[in-house]
Amino acid sequence: MSALIARCRSLVIVSVATSLMGCATVGQINLVSEPEELAMGDAFAGELEKELRFITDPTVVGYIEALGQSLARVSQRSNITYRFHVVDTDEVNAFAVPGGYLYVNRGLIEAADTEAELAGVLGHEIGHVVGKHSARQMTQQLGISAIAGMLLGQDPGMLAQLTTQIVATGAITSYSRDMESEADTYGVQELYDAGIDPNGLATFFRKLEDMRGGQGGGTLEQFFSTHPDPGARAEAVLNQIASLPPKSGLRKDSAAFREAKARVLALPRPPSAPGQ
């Protein structure tokens, strides 16, 4: 048994080394192969489960799962398994870790006025998975050998440190502006293809910008630190929508969204977010 594990581990090392030799340009090319990215996701998800408090109401969880899967199914990376979790925190945010694990904060569900707004942010986060952004950024920032060591369980301290960072900041890493706008572009296309009004992403950016500084500003901090310049991004989203062929019947809202939101609002308030 342990010999088998040892053999599997050396295969991972060979595979990581091969991808390192195969791609010399860090930052432009994703150095982490898909199996490695999925293994990173499993490792982070395991740690996050210990740190985060999840909402388990089956109506809420089932709704987010159905909405998320409807977007993931039409995404440009529909071959991997997507998993959605609802986090019991007021922070208005959602985030993805490598390999298709997506975390939706209750604060985001409460801040969204329509299903299209919530779907816009979900589509954007799926866009980060499609672009393999977190794996690309982590490779660039930490180096391939550090990631390999973490995957092999040689550096549990680093895994724990990165998990703490995710919990505190709502992001595994800071994405570049190019990655943020790429995720917006993927998101708009996903909504359009899933039959949901992509204007939801633009109205959500605009609304959050208006809310900034006013009441609830504290719970928006994470969103703005991880998603800068919402005004310009709303503009870019609207330009992309204008270039899409007209499509009738795009859904703005649903009874299922209103029911899920009502159930979230009726739950006891969550404990304060870390550092607040």
Ligand SMILES: [Zn+2]
């Ligand atoms: Zn983003």
